[in-house]
Amino acid sequence: WLIFGGVTLVAFIIVLAINAFSHGHHPPSDLNRVVPAMVDQTAPFDQPGLVKKGENKYDLNMPSFAFGYAPAEQVIPLGAEVTFRTTSKDVIHGFAIPGTNVNMMVVPGHVNTATTTFTKAGEYMVICNEYCGAGHHMMMAKLVVK
Numbered sequence: 221w222l223i224f225g226g227v228t229l230v231a232f233i234i235v236l237a238i239n240a241f242s243h244g245h246h247p248p249s250d251l252n253r254v255v256p257a258m259v260d261q262t263a264p265f266d267q268p269g270l271v272k273k274g275e276n277k278y279d280l281n282m283p284s285f286a287f288g289y290a291p292a293e294q295v296i297p298l299g300a301e302v303t304f305r306t307t308s309k310d311v312i313h314g315f316a317i318p319g320t321n322v323n324m325m326v327v328p329g330h331v332n333t334a335t336t337t338f339t340k341a342g343e344y345m346v347i348c349n350e351y352c353g354a355g356h357h358m359m360m361a362k363l364v365v366k
């Protein structure tokens with residue numbers, strides 16, 4: 221039974237290694253990789269903010285960095301369907317908007333997106349829920365839906 225356990229363990233490790241290294245496991249990303257140091261020069265993150273995409277549909281391009289998001293405050297029309305798009309300029313961050321379905325991990329080099337519809341007016345916070353350094357607790361942005 222010890223041999224059976226050992227062989228099974230080795231088989232699992234081989235499957236894991238094949239998946240990780242040859243198939244390439246990556247977080248979801250709808251754009252090509254972005255070099256963290258080049259985020260400010262890479263579209264669409266060179267112009268952070270809201271972009272109209274259709275009838276009450278928007279993209280909100282919002283790069284994450286230690287310790288904040290750009291823009292720090294954003295007005296969003298009530299009822300808008302917003303696709304948040306973010307990437308990190310430095311380390312791993314979180315991107316969560318309490319009260320909505322938006323809760324992403326922001327991994328340097330990758331672009332992550334989440335879509336939500338704001339049906340209630342008010343102020344929402346974007347907060348970082350991954351410990352990212354000394355200023356982690358201050359990392360936030362404000363969304364004003366009206």
Ligand code: CUA
Pocket residue numbers: 285286287312313314348349350351352353355356357359
């Ligand atoms: Cu960014 Cu914690």
